[in-house]
Amino acid sequence: MAAVDPIPKSDAEAQGIDLDSFARLGDEEAVFLRILARVPGYAEAIWGAMSESLFEGNVDHRLKEIVRLQLASTAEDAYFGDLRSKEALASGLTEERIAAGRTGFDTDPDFTDAEKWALRYAWLMYRRPEQVDADFYAEGKRHFSEAEIMELGGLIAIHYGMQVFMRTMGNPA
Amino acid sequence: MQFHPEQIDASFYDRLREHYTDAEIVELGVFIGFNVGYHTFFRTLDFYPMFAPDGTLVSQDESRRIFGDSPVSHLSERVAEALARRDGTGGEGDS
Numbered sequence: 220m221a222a223v224d225p226i227p228k229s230d231a232e233a234q235g236i237d238l239d240s241f242a243r244l245g246d247e248e249a250v251f252l253r254i255l256a257r258v259p260g261y262a263e264a265i266w267g268a269m270s271e272s273l274f275e276g277n278v279d280h281r282l283k284e285i286v287r288l289q290l291a292s293t294a295e296d297a298y299f300g301d302l303r304s305k306e307a308l309a310s311g312l313t314e315e316r317i318a319a320g321r322t323g324f325d326t327d328p329d330f331t332d333a334e335k336w337a338l339r340y341a342w343l344m345y346r347r348p349e350q351v352d353a354d355f356y357a358e359g360k361r362h363f364s365e366a367e368i369m370e371l372g373g374l375i376a377i378h379y380g381m382q383v384f385m386r387t388m389g390n391p392a
Numbered sequence: 393m394q395f396h397p398e399q400i401d402a403s404f405y406d407r408l409r410e411h412y413t414d415a416e417i418v419e420l421g422v423f424i425g426f427n428v429g430y431h432t433f434f435r436t437l438d439f440y441p442m443f444a445p446d447g448t449l450v451s452q453d454e455s456r457r458i459f460g461d462s463p464v465s466h467l468s469e470r471v472a473e474a475l476a477r478r479d480g481t482g483g484e485g486d487s
Binding site: 222223224254255257258261265294295344345348351352353355356372373375376377378379380381382383384386387388389 | 393394397400401402405414415417418419421422424425426427428429430432433435436437438
């Protein structure tokens with residue numbers, strides 16, 4: 220039971236919220252959206268930003284899904300940590316790669332240098348943010364455009380932020 | 393939420409409900425989560441304050457020249473004063 224109960228599906232749909240859009244992340248019940256729906260406009264705005272950063276853009280979606288799940292581990296958020304992007308799974312993302320993205324990625328030969336930088340970016344952001352400095356960004360620019368770095372940074376910020384919130388919701392399943 | 397999320401448990405939410413509706417609790421929680429996520433990210437981008445100490449809007453280069461290696465918001469002094477007034481430990485405006 221969540222600390223704040225999700226509103227009924229029918230009420231969320233009456234607000235015009237597209238609950239089906241959350242199925243892309245594997246939660247057919249759209250619990251997160253129905254909790255946010257308690258505040259008018261929040262579900263569309265917040266999920267819109269999360270969805271845009273995860274499913275759109277130039278950076279490989281599978282890499283972003285690994286980053287998202289590493290962040291859920293950092294936030295100790297079981298809700299988002301249990302969800303999987305259907306598109307990432309369909310395009311070959313495995314649980315082995317997801318687990319590899321949480322620990323030991325720096326020495327994993329199956330990650331490219333660009334992927335290692337992105338995973339380190341997420342890892343350091345909320346553990347050692349002081350290490351994400353000018354030199355770190357200079358290294359990132361050898362692998363990604365500035366737009367792609369902002370795409371990753373935005374993904375990391377919005378998803379981690381909502382994960383720390385959902386962690387406090389208890390068990391919303 | 394950022395530093396001791398494990399303390400935000402069912403009893404914590406029960407106490408919140410003495411003051412806020414469920415909608416307001418979600419509003420606060422999402423607002424805090426959003427800011428935890430983005431402010432840490434923005435910190436890494438090495439932003440400088442948009443305003444000089446006199447409140448003038450300045451460029452990032454000008455702000456860097458004004459504030460040096462350790463930028464501090466021109467509002468920090470006012471925030472400290474407000475906190476001191478709240479805590480009864482002095483600050484401008486105390487009678």
